[in-house]
Amino acid sequence: MSWFARLKQGLKKTAENLSKAVPWGGDPEEVLEELEYALIAADVGIEATEEILAEVRQSSQKNLKEAVKLAIMLQLEPDERRRKLRKLGFKPDATKKFVAPKGHVVLMVGVNGVGKTTTIAKLGQYYQRAGKKVLFAAGDTFRAAGGTQLKVWGERLGIPVIQAPEGADPAALAFDATQARKARGHDLLLVDTAGRLHTKHNLMEELKKVKRAIGKAEPGEPGEVWLVMDATVGQNGINQAKAFHEAVGLTGVIVTKLDGTAKGGVLVPIVRALGVPIKFIGVGEGPEDLQPFDAGAYAEALLEGAA
Ligand SMILES: Nc1nc2c(ncn2[C@@H]2O[C@H](COP(=O)(O)OP(=O)(O)OP(=O)(O)O)[C@@H](O)[C@H]2O)c(=O)[nH]1
Ligand SMILES: [Mg+2]
Incomplete structure (x- = not known):
């Protein structure tokens, strides 16, 4: 296809x-x-x-x-x-464009179950195919399964994973992984984090600390902070997004599970509320279902999509 x-x-x-x-x-x-x-x-x-x-x-x-x-x-x-x-006038650009991240470290954030870990795996494959040397950091140290899930993906893709024991400080792990990226000469480090509710003050503080730790290990990083959002939540997700933006300063948004909803128009109020671009969209569970976002192709698909 x-x-x-x-x-x-x-x-x-x-x-x-x-x-x-x-x-x-x-x-x-x-x-x-x-x-x-x-x-x-x-x-x-x-x-x-x-x-x-x-x-x-x-x-x-x-x-x-x-x-x-x-x-x-x-x-x-x-x-x-x-x-x-x-x-x-309208000229849809249905050609796949490459999403080049700023800097070398991408921090991925979002509420529970939105698709952060699987999206990191898909992004790993995307950047690997573009010739980049990728490294993962299993920053979800909250659940043992969180780290294992990324480890399995890493093994499948041949992407090394920096891990820490369950319950370890995610900021310390992020610091360590950022230094390791530089030392080992990887082009890109994708940092996973545990899912968290935007209303949980201590967990949002923890996220700020993770971001600061990356900056301490390598000034200027993370070059990107991407929020993963679940499209099936629709406009209810916008307040969550605003809280994440306030806490860690988002540079991009990834909207997943567009295949599971009729609320696919939610991309519009997301961009309006945050003023942050959508980088990728998820239209299914397979690795090919994560696509660089192109507004023209999206508008074209929305209006011509259903047979
Ligand atoms: N249909 C569909 N499913 C998706 C998409 N993206 C992710 N998923 C599924 O969403 C589920 C949750 O994904 P995870 O990557 O574990 O989510 P997470 O945000 O890491 O979850 P926590 O770490 O628990 O916060 C998985 O079954 C994914 O396959 C998508 O674009 N479409
Ligand atoms: Mg996860």
């Missing part, structure tokens, strides 16, 4: 509402009314939905579907690109 076919397959549940419930080709006002409900049902959020409708109404594009694709894409792009895109 091609990359784009996989994306369409993964976004099918969300795309179904947008392409089926909306009477494309009918009376434009009726189309926009149905579109409004469909976008809200997809968890795009009321504010963004209103902006999308206003953008479509102002558009010189006669084809409503194309105008909607551009409006969705504009919601997800950084400001400078947004201005350019508005001039250019």
